[in-house]
Amino acid sequence: xxxxxxxxxxxxxxxxxxxxxxxxxxxxxxxxxxxxxxxxxxxxxxxxxxxxxxxxxxxxxxxxxxxxxxxxxxxxxxxxxxxxxxxxxxxxxxxxxxxxxxxxxxxxxxxxxxxxxxxxxxxxxxxxxxxxxxxxxxxxxxxxxxxxxxxxxxxxxxxxxxxxxxxxxxxxxxxxxxxxxxxxxxxxxxxxxxxxxxxxxxxxxxxxxxxxxxxxxxxxxxxxxxxxxxxxxxxxxxxx
Numbered sequence: 507x508x509x510x511x512x513x514x515x516x517x518x519x520x521x522x523x524x525x526x527x528x529x530x531x532x533x534x535x536x537x538x539x540x541x542x543x544x545x546x547x548x549x550x551x552x553x554x555x556x557x558x559x560x561x562x563x564x565x566x567x568x569x570x571x572x573x574x575x576x577x578x579x580x581x582x583x584x585x586x587x588x589x590x591x592x593x594x595x596x597x598x599x600x601x602x603x604x605x606x607x608x609x610x611x612x613x614x615x616x617x618x619x620x621x622x623x624x625x626x627x628x629x630x631x632x633x634x635x636x637x638x639x640x641x642x643x644x645x646x647x648x649x650x651x652x653x654x655x656x657x658x659x660x661x662x663x664x665x666x667x668x669x670x671x672x673x674x675x676x677x678x679x680x681x682x683x684x685x686x687x688x689x690x691x692x693x694x695x696x697x698x699x700x701x702x703x704x705x706x707x708x709x710x711x712x713x714x715x716x717x718x719x720x721x722x723x724x725x726x727x728x729x730x731x732x733x734x735x736x737x738x739x740x741x742x743x744x745x746x
Contacts (some may be wrong), residue, residue: 527664530629530655531672533679537624537651542617543684543744545733550688552735554728557689560699564678568703568710570724572674576714577722578605579656579673586637586660593637595644598657602648604719611733615648617746622654629658637661652677670714674707687743 533539549555555563581601585594602619609615623642626649630638638661641649652673659669682700685691691699714722736746 523662523664524668526662527659527668527672529632530625530658530662530664531676533676533683535625535628537621537628539621539676539680540683541744542621542680542746543688543736544614544617544681544746545611545729545731545736546681546684547688547742547744548732548735548739549728550685551739552732554732555685555689557685557691557695560682560685560689560691561702564681564699564703565706567681567726567729568674568678568706570726571729572677572707572710573714573717574605574608574722574724575652575677576670576674576711577717577719578650579652579670580666580714581719582653582656583660583666583669586657593640595640598641598644598653601719602650602653605650605653606648608723611730613736613746614730614733618650618652619648621651622649625651625654626658629662635661667711667715670711671707674710675704678703678707684744 529535546555578601582598585598585601602622606615606619609618626638626642629635630642635658638658641657655673655676656669659672660666679700682691682696686693686696733746736742736744
């Protein structure tokens with residue numbers, strides 16, 4: 507919640523931040539998310555993932571990979587703190603490098619980085635955000651999506667908890683959308699799956715608040731193997 511200098515809540519600032527968050531978390535934001543399945547295409551192609559498996563699959567996905575993404579989103583948000591004397595370019599690079607090391611599949615790692623850079627470029631096109639321009643000029647090897655979302659949210663003045671939840675929702679919604687193109691998953695059932703996952707998103711966001719970067723890890727061997735096998739598929743709908 508944003509406040510004036512005297513500590514009073516400014517409703518107009520709060521409402522503007524909420525609307526901007528809805529904008530950034532909208533699937534229509536042109537960052538290329540629809541081109542990535544992050545290994546789901548391989549799992550479907552091999553018959554490992556079916557429509558009936560999706561609720562349990564995504565629940566576990568949030569518990570493992572979702573926790574890591576949420577922790578790094580939080581950490582990046584903190585780097586945009588206006589009370590800090592100076593933005594730490596070293597910490598920003600270390601943050602992205604650390605997340606890259608947690609993504610063993612090359613395609614998934616590259617996909618996350620592509621979305622992160624595209625996301626920052628999309629936000630910069632919307633207004634004057636000097637910090638975000640500075641980050642793009644640093645040009646680290648990777649700018650991951652969750653880190654970019656967290657940093658942009660902090661720079662714009664969106665409340666941290668809402669930003670983390672919005673990122674998780676956008677992230678899972680994109681994957682459910684990928685499943686609609688890979689499986690006989692209709693719009694109504696896809697909406698139901700996403701609706702029922704919201705409590706798991708809240709739980710993941712809360713867990714991430716008590717987790718440090720050093721403690722953030724996940725174990726998703728099936729999905730990692732699927733992402734590694736993706737380049738060998740005879741036909742592909744997705745980049746990753």
